[in-house]
Amino acid sequence: MRQLTGSTGADRASHGARLKPLSASIAALGLVLLMSGHGLALSQLQESPTPAGDEAPDDDIERVPLPAPVEAPGTPEEAAPDEPTDGEAPEEAEPGETEPERDVVRPQTDMDKPLPEIFYDLETLPEPVRRMHRLIVEACKSGDIETLRPLVGTGEGATQLSLGGLEGDPLQFLRELSGDSEGQEILAILLEVLQAGYVHLDAGMPSEMYVWPYFFAIPLDSLDKPQRVELFTLVTAGDYEEMKNFGAYIFYRVGITPEGRWAFFVAGD
DSSP states (O other): OBOSSSTTOOOOOOOOOOOOOOOTTOOOHHHHHHTGGGSOOGGGOOOOOOOTTOOOOOTTSOOOOOOOOOOOSSOGGGSOTTSOOTTOOOOOOOTTTSSOOOOTTSOOOOTTSOOOOOBOOGGGSOHHHHHHHHHHHHHHHHTOGGGGHHHHOOGGGSOBOOTTOOOSOHHHHHHHHSSSTTSHHHHHHHHHHHTSOBEEESTTSTTOEEEESGGGGSOGGGOOHHHHHHHTTTBOHHHHHHHHHHTSOOSOEEEEOTTSOEEEEEOOO
């Protein structure tokens, strides 16, 4: 059982203006059409049917000549790419184009959306992901936190170990999170996390990730009894109640990219 607080040091919880209707006093049709740059095109005006019993207008009556239609500023070719031209339906955005890329490190669960599939079989993982998972597990079982150093990496591709950024030696940071001076408690937590079920998030997107444990992507209120037993191998019942109030699992989680890079090992919201 791991507390969210204490020696592990985990962070906790959290259109322009419309045209006014033309006055009934405007009777000249030419004026209406002159303003059609912001209204219907001439070809779009419908002829009013002659009421039954009425005679059609005398063709000898002199009519006011219609002015040439006034085009709206710019041509269809010059129209903004995001604005449809007259007679064209707006293009539908491709999935994921208008939605910002989500931060996979932070919990985002929604009961209104389909729940992700939960996996346990490591053999279904892509080989690079399976290899990194195995290497981390072996390092944890060694009891020596220094065996994680080549897996954590350095620079921009280094494993994220803190939501607030990290300065200094990453292994020393992990030691400070641990309840013991050698970092074996944090190794045990990391091992427990990787032994849980996992989820595959954002497949085919830049944020695609394999994440352990699956609780991270599942609303806690949806967990059944066996799943709560699995959860309690990582947190206490008190932690569970606090996380339910927050609305998501916020204890330690691990993310590995499809290319096999260890992306994060963090806790908090």
